[in-house]
Amino acid sequence: MVRTTAKTSSAAAGKSKKSRLSNAERSAYFSRREAAKVLRSVLQGDARRRAVGSIKSLVYGPSVKNKKATFALVCQTLKHLSIVKDVLETANILNSRWKRQEELIYIITYDILFGQEISFIGDAEKFLVRRKDALQSALARILVRKKVKQVEDLIDLYQTPDTLKPRYVRVNTLKLDIDSALNELGKQFMVQKDDMVPDLLRLPPKCDLHNHPLVMNGSVFLQGKASSMVAAALDPEPGWEVLDACAAPGNKTAHLAALMKGKGKIIACELNKDRIKRLEDTIRLSGAPNVQVLPGDFLSLDPKDPLFSKVRAILLDPSCSGSGTVAERLDHLLPSYGAGPASDTTETERLNKLATFQKKALAHALSFPAVERIVYSTCSIHQIENEDVIKSILPLAASNGFLLATPFPKWRTRGLPVFEGSEHLHLLRTDPVEDKEGFFIALFIKRGPPFETTTRAIRNPRASTTEAHTQSNRHPNKNKRKGALLPILFSGAFRIHLNQVQR
Structure with a gap:
């Protein structure tokens, strides 16, 4: 009986061990495929210079199950990508079938050469494992060709920048x-x-x-401070109709819904099909009941369409260079970053194209008849995408009855002094060094009957425009600190600036 029991216990232990290995194998199999999907989106976005989302946002979306393993695989494969590609080319082992699944091949090759060899079930894994000697031989030849002794000498060992940024x-x-x-x-x-x-x-x-x-159930969102300031600057009231012009991935959309207490209506516009899926996932996770996703280009919307006749606020966070969030997005791991900075001409052309689109989008937002509040924001540090866009649009804004306002008056960093008067003081910037991210926010308020009927009382509505202009030029810091001569909205979130539209 004792021997039988011992055998039974031993068999049970063996079976349990086999079961655990089976779980590990399954986990590794699915993590590689999730990582391959993320890597495909990252590489395609990097090639087009128009990312669907950052590495982090793609990995930590609701569709990815094994987030830690997937994140590690994506980051490590990207760090070794130039070597992995060189190895595969040198080994010359891929046929047309596997070349069509290149992201998965990159992931598995990294795992075989540099990763933890937990298990390699799956057709792609078995194909590459059978050719492991060829891969290792190719790696050895590359080391000789490059005249280095170890893999670490082939790559710059990028580490995620330790910005000590609060979570x-x-x-x-x-x-x-x-x-x-x-x-x-x-x-x-x-x-x-x-x-x-x-x-x-x-x-x-x-x-x-x-x-x-x-986080998993959508009760809290992992969202940076500067990003969270954007919807708060717009400050829509419950019951309003609001248009989120470039909505994906949806964090700001969900924030708008929360600020509006789930009341009223938010029209979330997004052109990119992949990003629409991400937007819908975010909205679903947030539990927002008042969001309507509208697939399509914001610039193609007709402001006179009855669908938008009651839209009172627009959040415009258009495509931008993303230069203020490079470290946060892990851009240092992307092939385009590793290839070195773009030429001045190339970069200037790219920024000019972005700025042209941004101006068109902001001008379009100003044309919606019932709108009385617009926020324009970017995660860019470049003047051409920020102050220059606002400066170019001021005459149109004035002709449509809009005033520049000051979001978060107590915020220490304002816009660059590129305007003739003091208007730059009413723009908001976050500093990429001090605040660990570079954002820009501009707020337009519409004067006249629509704005006067808002439920938010205005203090000192009779402030002299001439006096405000004169004093702001003489004592800009005083105005920034106290705002004594500028009317202030009751919520304290922003001030109305009156002088630029009188020119």
């Missing part, structure tokens, strides 16, 4: 109140309320919340 999370007040979020997150982390954005919480750097239950 920000935005509480989705459609699902959870601020105090409950503080309570729950406070069980594991040091948590503080942000001093600018009411529904934003600040945690220590490098807090890994990607698998936290509150």
